[in-house]
Amino acid sequence: MAKILIGKYEATIYPEGDGYTGAISLGFGPDGKRQRVKRKGKTKAEVKAKLIKVAQELEAGVKSSENYTVREAVEDWLSRGLKDRSGGTVAKLRSLAETHVIPGLGKEKLQRLRADHVEEWLDKLSHELATRSLAEVHAVLKRAIRHAQARDLVLRNVAELVVTPKGRRGRPSRALGQQQADAVLKAAESSDLHAYVVLSLTTGIRTEEARALRWDHVVAWVKSRRSWRPVTEVGFAHERFTIYVWRADRVGGDTKTRKSRRTLELPQLAANALRGHHAKQVALRKEVGEVWEDSGLVFTTDTGGPLDAGRVRRSFRKITAQAGVGKNWTPRELRHSFVSIMSDHGVSIETIADLVGHSGTSVTEEVYRHQLKPVITKGAETMNAIFGDSTEQSD
Numbered sequence: 001m002a003k004i005l006i007g008k009y010e011a012t013i014y015p016e017g018d019g020y021t022g023a024i025s026l027g028f029g030p031d032g033k034r035q036r037v038k039r040k041g042k043t044k045a046e047v048k049a050k051l052i053k054v055a056q057e058l059e060a061g062v063k064s065s066e067n068y069t070v071r072e073a074v075e076d077w078l079s080r081g082l083k084d085r086s087g088g089t090v091a092k093l094r095s096l097a098e099t100h101v102i103p104g105l106g107k108e109k110l111q112r113l114r115a116d117h118v119e120e121w122l123d124k125l126s127h128e129l130a131t132r133s134l135a136e137v138h139a140v141l142k143r144a145i146r147h148a149q150a151r152d153l154v155l156r157n158v159a160e161l162v163v164t165p166k167g168r169r170g171r172p173s174r175a176l177g178q179q180q181a182d183a184v185l186k187a188a189e190s191s192d193l194h195a196y197v198v199l200s201l202t203t204g205i206r207t208e209e210a211r212a213l214r215w216d217h218v219v220a221w222v223k224s225r226r227s228w229r230p231v232t233e234v235g236f237a238h239e240r241f242t243i244y245v246w247r248a249d250r251v252g253g254d255t256k257t258r259k260s261r262r263t264l265e266l267p268q269l270a271a272n273a274l275r276g277h278h279a280k281q282v283a284l285r286k287e288v289g290e291v292w293e294d295s296g297l298v299f300t301t302d303t304g305g306p307l308d309a310g311r312v313r314r315s316f317r318k319i320t321a322q323a324g325v326g327k328n329w330t331p332r333e334l335r336h337s338f339v340s341i342m343s344d345h346g347v348s349i350e351t352i353a354d355l356v357g358h359s360g361t362s363v364t365e366e367v368y369r370h371q372l373k374p375v376i377t378k379g380a381e382t383m384n385a386i387f388g389d390s391t392e393q394s395d
Contacts, residue, residue: 006048007055013047016040022047024054053111056155068153070113070144071106077144088309093140100125100137101144110145110154115161126165134167173333175340176201180325185269187323193315195270195277196299199243200331202270204338204356207331209245211307213298217244218274236278241271245357262357274298 004011006024013022019042026035039050074097082090104121105113118141125134142159149157176184181201188197200210219228220238228242242265266274277298284302285292293304301307312331320329335356342352 004048006051009055011051011055013044013051018042020044020047022051024051066109066111068110068148069106070108070110070141071102073110073148073153074101074106074140074144077147081143081147096137096140097144100129101140105141110148113145113158115158118159118162122162122165126167129167130169131164131167135164138162138164173336174329175333176325176329176337178341178344180323181337181341183323183325184320187319191315191319193299193312193319195273196312196331197316197319197334198273199266199270200334201337202267203243203264204335204342204352205243205245205264206335206357207309207312209247211297211299211309211312212247213243213245214247214296215278215298216296217246218242218298219244231278236275241266241274262354264355 004013009024009026011022011024013020015021019040021038021040023036023038026037037054039047039054041047041050078090078094078097082093085093104125105117108117122134122138125137129137138159142157145154145157145159148154185198185201188194191197196210199205199213200207205213216230216232218231219242220231220234220236221227221240221242222229222234222238231241242263245262245264281300285304288303291303293300295304295306297304297306299307301311309331316331317327317329321327339352339356342355343349
């Protein structure tokens, strides 16, 4: 067997069985035994190519075996790479991994994974997932391999070399019309989610902001003191109320952006709903006794704990079904509805942007372009006056 040099390593390639075996010598271990890495193939060229790859990985410090799979890499990332993420985020990423990544690519050996494999997998998923969901699934794979890279378990991240394709068209967000909104508010009266729906629809706060709202961030105007005081201190026997939107159900507990921190005076409908909700929560707290979790949150489970997004979605769908507007609505569309109703009643886009916590009107225009009515109408009105309304012209 002739010795060859591959990189800085001595290697040999020799016939074995129906093909060839190649071995790279790594010297001797602490026990005095020779250490070698072997690769097999049908031709000498195939074996040599495999040995060259082994040498590159050894020089790069890659430590994983050939049997280390994509599934193992994903599971390692999920268990060790998400320590700074919220429980909800981890649950979502695990669901994406277990539903799409592991079934599709889990059996592939990580060191043998190619960009073609990733591209074919994504192309198949593009027929069943919307573009945003497809990007999230692709990101799971990229981040899992990046985690493996950082631990010298693979040389490169082939998932980074692939462009996420477009998925199927997702359902666009909608907004409730005035009559639909009235019907939803009416249907919500018998639901535990009543105050949540009223507050979201009449203030436009994000659903993660509503879930994180605390009673000490609901404040009342106390005339005798000429100041705003938390309802936890002064109660609800007042006329004006405000909420501090300072927190969200997100990692770190802050709002989406710094600009999203805002103080919103409550319309009477929302103030009344919160007053009634507070009374029910006090009664429930007495009923369950020591089981109650003193979270300080406005919207909670039956034992005082935080509401999860899934529970809110399910409850809201029951409300919309009862209201006769269908089940295919999400809580975030209450925010879209707020924007639409404000716009329909002549509120300027600058004011709407401030109310919903956007850094500028461009974000509002981009996100809610379907809900905003035209605000520059003078040109059309003038042209109609000059040339007349075309609908009045005869053929």
